[in-house]
Amino acid sequence: MSVEYFEEEEFKTQFNGQTLRRILALTRPHWRWVVGFLVTIALVSSLDSIFTYLSKLIIDNGILAQNRSELYRLLIIYGSLGFVQASGVFGFIYLAGVLGERVRYDLRQKMFNHLQGLSLSYFSRTPVGWIMSRVTSDSERVADLVTWGLLDVTWGMMNIITAMGFMLFINWKLALIVLGILPILFYVAYEFRKRILGEFRNVRKVNSKITGAFNENITGVRVVKALCREDANLEEFKALTADMYRSSYRAAWLSALFLPSVQLVSAIALAAIVWYGGWQVQVGGMTVGGIQAFVSYVTFMMWPIQDLARVFAEMQHAIASGERIFSMIDAVPDVKDLPGAYDPGTIQGDIEFDNVTFYYDEGDKKPVLENFSLHVKRGETIALVGETGGGKTTIVNLICRFYEPKSGSIRIGGKDYREYSLHAIQSRIGMVLQTPHLFSGTIRENIRYGRLDATDEEIVEAAKLAGAHDFIIKLKKGYDEEVGEGGNLLSVGQKQLISLARAVLAKPEVFIMDEATSSVDTLTEALIQRGMEMMMKGRTSFVIAHRLSTIKRADRILVIEQGKIAEMGSHAELLRKRGKYYSLYTKQFRHQMEQDLDPFSQPEQLAAA
Numbered sequence: 001m002s003v004e005y006f007e008e009e010e011f012k013t014q015f016n017g018q019t020l021r022r023i024l025a026l027t028r029p030h031w032r033w034v035v036g037f038l039v040t041i042a043l044v045s046s047l048d049s050i051f052t053y054l055s056k057l058i059i060d061n062g063i064l065a066q067n068r069s070e071l072y073r074l075l076i077i078y079g080s081l082g083f084v085q086a087s088g089v090f091g092f093i094y095l096a097g098v099l100g101e102r103v104r105y106d107l108r109q110k111m112f113n114h115l116q117g118l119s120l121s122y123f124s125r126t127p128v129g130w131i132m133s134r135v136t137s138d139s140e141r142v143a144d145l146v147t148w149g150l151l152d153v154t155w156g157m158m159n160i161i162t163a164m165g166f167m168l169f170i171n172w173k174l175a176l177i178v179l180g181i182l183p184i185l186f187y188v189a190y191e192f193r194k195r196i197l198g199e200f201r202n203v204r205k206v207n208s209k210i211t212g213a214f215n216e217n218i219t220g221v222r223v224v225k226a227l228c229r230e231d232a233n234l235e236e237f238k239a240l241t242a243d244m245y246r247s248s249y250r251a252a253w254l255s256a257l258f259l260p261s262v263q264l265v266s267a268i269a270l271a272a273i274v275w276y277g278g279w280q281v282q283v284g285g286m287t288v289g290g291i292q293a294f295v296s297y298v299t300f301m302m303w304p305i306q307d308l309a310r311v312f313a314e315m316q317h318a319i320a321s322g323e324r325i326f327s328m329i330d331a332v333p334d335v336k337d338l339p340g341a342y343d344p345g346t347i348q349g350d351i352e353f354d355n356v357t358f359y360y361d362e363g364d365k366k367p368v369l370e371n372f373s374l375h376v377k378r379g380e381t382i383a384l385v386g387e388t389g390g391g392k393t394t395i396v397n398l399i400c401r402f403y404e405p406k407s408g409s410i411r412i413g414g415k416d417y418r419e420y421s422l423h424a425i426q427s428r429i430g431m432v433l434q435t436p437h438l439f440s441g442t443i444r445e446n447i448r449y450g451r452l453d454a455t456d457e458e459i460v461e462a463a464k465l466a467g468a469h470d471f472i473i474k475l476k477k478g479y480d481e482e483v484g485e486g487g488n489l490l491s492v493g494q495k496q497l498i499s500l501a502r503a504v505l506a507k508p509e510v511f512i513m514d515e516a517t518s519s520v521d522t523l524t525e526a527l528i529q530r531g532m533e534m535m536m537k538g539r540t541s542f543v544i545a546h547r548l549s550t551i552k553r554a555d556r557i558l559v560i561e562q563g564k565i566a567e568m569g570s571h572a573e574l575l576r577k578r579g580k581y582y583s584l585y586t587k588q589f590r591h592q593m594e595q596d597l598d599p600f601s602q603p604e605q606l607a608a609a
């Protein structure tokens with residue numbers, strides 16, 4: 001899912017009161033902070049209006065009336081209240097910071113925890129980028145809503161209400177005139193802001209496309225160059241930047257026009273005050289200080305009104321973010337423990353597929369495995385071979401219970417594995433993937449991931465057994481060498497060796513391996529083979545096999561074709577049969593064998609085979 005898709009979602013977002021309530025409910029555990037926050041804001045913003053009224057009193061009762069003692073009294077009140085206001089400003093900024101951080105912390109914790117419990121199917125249908133945006137920018141926006149959003153709304157409302165209250169108190173007729181002009185101000189401000197925000201959203205949308213184009217062209221630079229796509233790409237890029245220019249231009253033009261327009265309407269309000277107020281001063285209905293106070297109150301009210309559209313738009317964004325976060329938090333895992341699920345203490349035993357049918361897509365329900373049955377004896381090594389897309393990984397995924405059969409059952413030790421807890425099964429299966437994933441950190445930390453309480457000696461022992469020790473100690477920092485993000489600083493073969501060591505350390509009861517198809521040098525290849533054999537010894541093992549040597553060592557070879565066992569037997573049996581395995585062997589493996597025997601063959605050639 002690309003970034004622009006997120007932006008488009010925002011366009012469609014309606015104001016959803018239910019989500020807003022749910023977002024506000026996030027602050028419930030911190031209600032004391034919220035109350036303190038709101039009271040402080042209300043206090044500080046009311047003080048603004050009180051100051052204006054005090055100024056009126058200073059002008060009328062102190063300066064114009066030439067009453068020195070009253071002037072000093074009012075100035076002392078003014079100064080004291082100034083101190084209260086300064087403390088209040090400090091208070092709410094501090095409270096906003098703390099409250100925002102608490103909400104952000106709660107949300108991220110909740111999301112991370114929930115994500116860990118979701119099934120693999122959720123991650124296959126949900127792009128990583130989408131999830132990352134929920135955890136980062138969306139939680140940020142939601143936290144901003146319950147802090148700065150609340151601040152804007154409370155502040156604005158309190159300003160308008162208190163200013164209006166004082167105006168009505170000073171001269172209700174003039175206050176009503178101002179009240180009549182307010183809707184015009186609202187309308188002008190709202191319309192402008194809406195359009196400006198629309199243009200800025202468009203700028204953001206195009207910007208994310210530009211970033212995407214940069215990203216694609218940089219990461220795919222070899223393909224771009226190889227296919228001589230430079231000119232065509234430049235044309236596409238030009239169109240995007242032109243689009244960006246147009247939107248930015250319109251946004252700049254509207255922004256420039258916005259302030260003068262609002263100021264014009266405000267000037268009308270101020271003119272009305274001066275005109276009506278001036279006349280009232282003459283007939284004695286109003287004072288000079290009163291007019292001055294009115295002018296200040298109108299200015300006060302102008303800011304929140306001008307900002308109204310921005311605050312509303314941000315609220316809408318935050319609600320859209322909240323909806324997406326809640327959609328993730330509300331997602332129910334497809335695979336979860338049944339009531340009464342237990343840990344049998346071991347999963348050593350026969351593994352049986354009994355008439356298993358499975359599909360990924362709930363829409364078309366196209367089966368990947370159909371009425372699949374297989375009985376694997378405890379300790380047996382099964383090699384899965386076959387054309388790509390046949391269903392080998394799916395079989396392995398079902399054994400790990402990353403997915404469950406749609407019909408039929410899988411039995412471990414004679415019992416439907418759904419009777420066991422997920423942890424009981426998954427913690428006893430060791431897996432080495434074709435492109436193993438390492439976490440950023442050191443080699444030692446990555447091996448320890450297999451068993452967190454392992455000692456350093458056990459880690460070295462596991463690495464020795466897996467055949468990883470020799471290459472590790474040749475590295476500059478040995479076991480303390482950083483592997484980089486995703487293990488990028490290591491080769492595929494080295495990653496597999498570390499992954500094997502991790503599996504050795506975990507001492508799993510069932511071992512699953514997806515052999516690497518990419519080129520690995522012959523020495524590493526031999527080390528991996530040895531490590532694998534060590535792991536397979538005495539354990540029920542499933543290997544998605546790409547190497548002839550592994551296949552030959554397996555107790556049984558399964559040729560998987562379109563979700564079915566096309567052939568089954570040992571290497572010799574299947575060759576004798578001269579069926580599917582035989583043709584696969586002659587096409588793929590015999591050539592490999594010849595390469596293996598050829599002392600001058602290169603690893604690249606092996607991979608190509």
Ligand SMILES: Nc1ncnc2c1ncn2[C@@H]1O[C@H](COP(=O)(O)OP(=O)(O)OP(=O)(O)O)[C@@H](O)[C@H]1O
Nearest residue numbers: 124360361368386387388389390391392393394395
């Ligand atoms: N997460 C998924 N969602 C939807 N369909 C999937 C998913 N994973 C696999 N498939 C589909 O299921 C079928 C079997 O895939 P599977 O990965 O099990 O095959 P495979 O034999 O392991 O292939 P390969 O050797 O290429 O890894 C394929 O048609 C594939 O497109």
